Amino acid sequence: MAIATTLRQEVTELLQELIRADTTNPPGNETVAAELLRDYLEGSGVSCELYARIPERANLVARIPGRGEGLSLLFLSHTDVVLADPSEWAAAPFGGEVRDGEVWGRGALDMKGQVAASAVAIASLAREGFEPAGDLIFAATADEEVGAGFGAQWLCETHPDAVRCDFVINEGSGDRVELGGKPFYLCAVSEKMSAPFVLRVLGRSGHASMPSIADNALVKAAPLITAIGNYRPERHLIPEVEALLETVGGERPTSPDDVLDRARAVAPLLAELVEPLLSMTLSPTMASASPKRNVVPAVCEITVDSRLLPGTTPAEQQEVVRTLLGEGDYEIEVLEAHGGTRSPMDTPLWRAVESWVESVDPGARPAPVCVAGFTDSHWFREAFGSVAYGFFPSRVMKIETASRLIHSADERVPVEDLELGVSFLRHAAQTIG
Numbered sequence: 001m002a003i004a005t006t007l008r009q010e011v012t013e014l015l016q017e018l019i020r021a022d023t024t025n026p027p028g029n030e031t032v033a034a035e036l037l038r039d040y041l042e043g044s045g046v047s048c049e050l051y052a053r054i055p056e057r058a059n060l061v062a063r064i065p066g067r068g069e070g071l072s073l074l075f076l077s078h079t080d081v082v083l084a085d086p087s088e089w090a091a092a093p094f095g096g097e098v099r100d101g102e103v104w105g106r107g108a109l110d111m112k113g114q115v116a117a118s119a120v121a122i123a124s125l126a127r128e129g130f131e132p133a134g135d136l137i138f139a140a141t142a143d144e145e146v147g148a149g150f151g152a153q154w155l156c157e158t159h160p161d162a163v164r165c166d167f168v169i170n171e172g173s174g175d176r177v178e179l180g181g182k183p184f185y186l187c188a189v190s191e192k193m194s195a196p197f198v199l200r201v202l203g204r205s206g207h208a209s210m211p212s213i214a215d216n217a218l219v220k221a222a223p224l225i226t227a228i229g230n231y232r233p234e235r236h237l238i239p240e241v242e243a244l245l246e247t248v249g250g251e252r253p254t255s256p257d258d259v260l261d262r263a264r265a266v267a268p269l270l271a272e273l274v275e276p277l278l279s280m281t282l283s284p285t286m287a288s289a290s291p292k293r294n295v296v297p298a299v300c301e302i303t304v305d306s307r308l309l310p311g312t313t314p315a316e317q318q319e320v321v322r323t324l325l326g327e328g329d330y331e332i333e334v335l336e337a338h339g340g341t342r343s344p345m346d347t348p349l350w351r352a353v354e355s356w357v358e359s360v361d362p363g364a365r366p367a368p369v370c371v372a373g374f375t376d377s378h379w380f381r382e383a384f385g386s387v388a389y390g391f392f393p394s395r396v397m398k399i400e401t402a403s404r405l406i407h408s409a410d411e412r413v414p415v416e417d418l419e420l421g422v423s424f425l426r427h428a429a430q431t432i433g
């Protein structure tokens with residue numbers, strides 16, 4: 001890499017290079033990104049280690065060792081990206097072009113921008129001779145987008161000593177939003193759980209020309225699908241929603257029923273943020289029955305996507321579903337559940353976010369949110385009890401624009417937001433350390 005004169009230029013150039021290293025998952029090929037990062041970091045004197053389950057899918061872990069027993073902080077990010085169809089893009093998705101102050105390319109937002117900012121933060125601190133109290137770690141992991149066991153999960157299980165830490169800063173949030181006329185930076189402290197299941201409706205096959213002798217599983221499934229689709233799950237007030245409403249509106253809500261009205265009264269965006277955080281969701285998304293037109297199906301399988309509030313278990317979800325569907329000719333296969341973890345809000349990491357926000361944007365405050373999807377944070381919360389937040393600040397690009405571009409065409413990130421990210425990560429390391 002050419003000698004960069006400012007951190008802004010350094011993070012821009014590193015992101016451009018990362019975007020040009022195609023790590024579309026599948027197949028991933030994250031080793032190209034890990035090696036690129038290793039070369040960059042070692043150039044600043046940061047020691048790196050590559051950990052790979054298979055050679056082409058390496059995870060990079062870099063570290064500035066702590067002076068002693070202080071609290072350790074880990075910058076977490078993933079280097080894989082989702083597919084990009086060049087025909088939909090106004091720029092080459094793996095070109096890493098800078099246009100009008102924005103870096104264009106697949107992964108600019110999700111999340112090579114944060115990868116680059118984390119690398120530049122730790123590299124610049126190392127060059128300044130920064131000696132944290134506890135270890136400062138940077139993990140750029142493989143395989144977040146598919147989650148087939150090559151990335152964060154594998155790293156936490158197989159090499160726990162490499163990534164064990166007290167605090168994690170990961171993706172998930174960080175947008176500056178105006179709510180009720182006041183500025184806030186959203187910080188993700190928890191995530192919903194993804195807990196899908198298959199509803200298998202049972203009948204008896206037969207020739208379709210004589211339907212009365214058969215028992216059509218597809219037809220029997222119809223009212224069950226409708227029941228699931230029409231179901232309005234009970235609302236609950238989770239601590240993150242209470243804290244969010246209190247931070248933004250000044251008042252702690254007392255019941256889950258008036259939360260949406262209160263939120264709407266402050267700002268439509270607040271209502272949009274809060275709505276998925278009031279209850280579990282049940283969404284039938286896939287169906288299969290007879291493979292042949294002239295055969296009445298004996299089995300109809302419905303896959304149901306379901307997201308649970310943190311604190312709700314799949315067993316509680318199943319009780320709700322069975323009560324809803326009642327007795328019948330069906331069985332339920334629970335698929336693997338992920339996520340649904342939370343971190344406390346009263347922590348040194350929260351205070352680091354708070355003091356940074358105050359320093360760059362006087363009058364603004366961080367506001368806690370629960371992410372409706374899930375990230376790799378839960379592996380660290382589960383394995384080490386780490387406090388993990390999703391926070392990468394974004395001020396120039398609006399949340400509405402960013403959410404339209406992630407996993408979509410014309411993904412790009414403003415250079416100014418990258419620089420802001422470097423500033424936050426450096427501040428967090430210096431504050432915790």
Ligand SMILES: [Zn+2]
Nearest residue numbers: 110111144171
């Ligand atoms: Zn991501």
